């Protein structure tokens with residue numbers, strides 16, 4: 001049986017920008033069964049929530065506390081942005097760099113790099129200049145670069161936006177594998193099919209608030225609010 005486990009406590013979490021509240025105030029015990037999908041319309045606050053959880057959003061009020069010390073430190077968390085930023089170096093060097101920073105030796109780095117290029121299907125472009133990769137290849141590289149650090153928590157902000165079906169499937173396979181191997185995943189997507197395929201649990205955001213949350217089968221099959229129901233049906237929710 002899939003069960004929800006408390007992962008973080010949000011206390012009065014509020015993000016204000018230019019006098020406008022864009023997130024919160026949220027006081028909520030965030031629970032996950034391993035693969036959390038954050039859903040909601042444009043501007044609902046999904047990216048802001050992920051940034052706040054990762055500790056890179058300036059909070060106007062409140063705090064985020066991680067339940068497990070294993071998950072809490074910044075170095076145990078990795079973040080894949082919607083528009084990946086590449087080092088102006090080769091794919092190989094982009095992948096090696098985080099491990100060099102962690103002080104791994106050359107042989108370990110070579111083994112890990114070859115393992116991850118294979119897992120994300122970038123063998124053919126190993127020595128290409130990363131900034132010139134296609135959008136999908138960049139996303140795969142960003143994912144591999146995040147995972148090569150073996151994070152305990154992986155945040156992804158719409159990692160498959162603009163990807164074709166095949167690239168999306170390849171990324172989903174890797175995400176499912178690392179999740180099964182024990183990495184907690186917190187991911188936003190606008191692809192409801194993808195949300196249904198991957199989510200163990202769902203956070204539905206609306207107007208900067210957690211509107212509905214719970215195990216994916218419950219939330220998808222029996223949404224409690226008309227807004228969530230409409231959104232999961234693909235209707236426009238404002």
Ligand SMILES: Nc1ncnc2c1ncn2[C@@H]1O[C@H](COP(=O)(O)OP(=O)(O)OP(=O)(O)O)[C@@H](O)[C@H]1O
Pocket residue numbers: 017018022040041042043044045046047048049
């Ligand atoms: N620095 C900022 N200054 C002013 N407003 C901001 C700032 N950053 C974000 N916002 C606003 O906060 C709201 C929430 O933004 P956020 O990026 O979290 O939404 P989102 O749910 O990720 O949307 P999308 O689906 O488009 O990615 C939006 O209305 C956005 O315009």
Ligand SMILES: [Mg+2]
Pocket residue numbers: 046047048157
């Ligand atoms: Mg966003």
